[in-house]
Amino acid sequence: MNVQCAICDKIEDIDVNSQLAKKLINRRISSYLCQPCYDRITERTQQRHGTGKFNLYSSTNKKCDK
Template sequence: MRVKCVICDTINNLDDNLPLAKKLRNRPIHTYMCETCHDRIKENTVTRIETGNFRFYRTSPQMDEEF
């Protein structure tokens, strides 16, 4: 299966039997990101977390105050 990275537009080949290939084929809303872009985003996120200026918004602030 040929896939294209959503960030850098490189085209890669995935084995048709991989779980990622099946997910991309069956659910078109899922997008593919190559390993280099994934690693670059991961490194940038880790450095932002280490600065202390990064905040996770998993829940709303109002819910955090209630609990």
């Protein structure tokens, strides 16, 4: 079945029997993301996690400096 990426509007043909296709048909997920867009979002989420960890480290270091 043809699905359109919600971010870059690229149309991809996915296996209609795949879990993703079933989720789209049942509207458990409203939008499809192609692999590059999905990867980009995952990367951004991981970067945010990394920043959070960094802040935690720097506040711990300040405590150690005292």
